[in-house]
């Protein structure tokens with residue numbers, strides 16, 4: 001009988017809002033054991049340590065002195081990530097890095113190079129990559145039921161209610177700016193869903209009167225004329241937050257609302273064979289919505305209705321492509337409604353950390369790996385420069401795998 005390997009000892013750096021969230025999210029995760037926390041503010045470190053019965057120290061250096069720390073989670077402000085990630089990797093530790101991986105592409109490249117050199121696992125906490133809806137869309141596209149998007153749109157009416165004037169978020173020196181601090185999630189999601197490397201960016205930044213830049217937009221061009229448009233506007237009350245992700249698949253459209261997606265609505269034109277495949281999807285919902293490390297709640301559902309012959313049997317044409325697709329399919333992928341948002345967010349973080357544990361133990365490549373982190377920062381940096389100069393900027397190609405590996409069902 002082989003005994004299970006000992007759990008990976010986790011040390012967390014940055015005991016603020018999200019560090020607290022991450023530590024709560026990974027409680028009970030198989031193969032992982034939080035062992036210590038660190039923050040330059042000793043009171044914060046102690047408070048979080050006490051909450052979990054863990055010792056606290058005041059720096060990463062002190063954390064790395066502990067032999068029981070095999071992996072480090074970085075949840076400090078963005079500008080601190082790269083140097084600490086490199087320090088931890090050089091000390092032989094695996095790294096779970098909050099987004100963004102770094103605030104410059106050069107620093108992100110250095111982290112990615114160090115992760116490769118050290119042969120240690122590195123996961124960037126791009127939570128959307130661990131959301132069952134986005135994972136299901138990748139699967140459905142890989143199975144040919146949806147064409148790859150020719151257009152990606154993300155509109156983000158985000159809240160600034162918790163972001164007072166002195167918050168590090170508004171200071172590009174600490175946050176990297178909105179494209180870097182927040183945009184990376186969606187640059188990375190677009191890359192995975194479109195399935196190609198971004199080529200170039202045009203962008204605009206809007207400053208609030210007498211204040212910081214609080215609204216940015218970027219158009220990211222991918223090969224084959226695929227366009228991804230992103231808008232982030234940190235100008236709303238929490239209750240007035242709205243987000244929409246929209247994918248144009250040509251003969252089909254996907255709409256996902258909310259920054260933590262809990263519901264995707266797909267509307268597609270299909271022939272009889274595909275209509276039948278769509279109709280089989282609900283019976284495979286558990287497999288289609290599966291993400292390793294994400295514990296289903298039990299309220300996840302896929303519903304599909306097909307309106308046969310809704311469009312008639314005549315061929316339909318778009319962009320020169322002619323198809324006979326008489327049936328209208330409506331599919332809803334639902335993770336349990338609005339009330340499940342906090343649950344889905346927690347489970348997505350848990351799944352991202354589970355990915356770190358898997359790769360630390362078995363090797364391989366995590367879903368949100370260093371290349372994903374680097375590419376997202378490279379797009380964000382190009383967008384920031386494009387907005388500042390009013391000129392289109394190229395995105396350097398980092399290479400590496402694009403899509404999340406899909407299981408055979």
Ligand SMILES: NC(=O)c1ccc[n+]([C@@H]2O[C@H](COP(=O)([O-])OP(=O)(O)OC[C@H]3O[C@@H](n4cnc5c(N)ncnc54)[C@H](O)[C@@H]3O)[C@@H](O)[C@H]2O)c1
Pocket residue numbers: 013014015016017018019038039040041044060075076077078080098099100125126127181
């Ligand atoms: N993945 C997500 O969905 C998500 C959501 C929210 C925040 N975040 C990220 O989490 C990170 C932290 O954000 P937050 O909202 O918790 O910020 P916060 O300001 O609440 O907490 C940051 C903590 O880091 C500590 N700190 C500052 N400098 C440090 C240093 N040099 N070394 C170690 N600790 C240091 C601070 O004392 C503070 O306790 C950011 O990178 C943010 O982008 C990610």
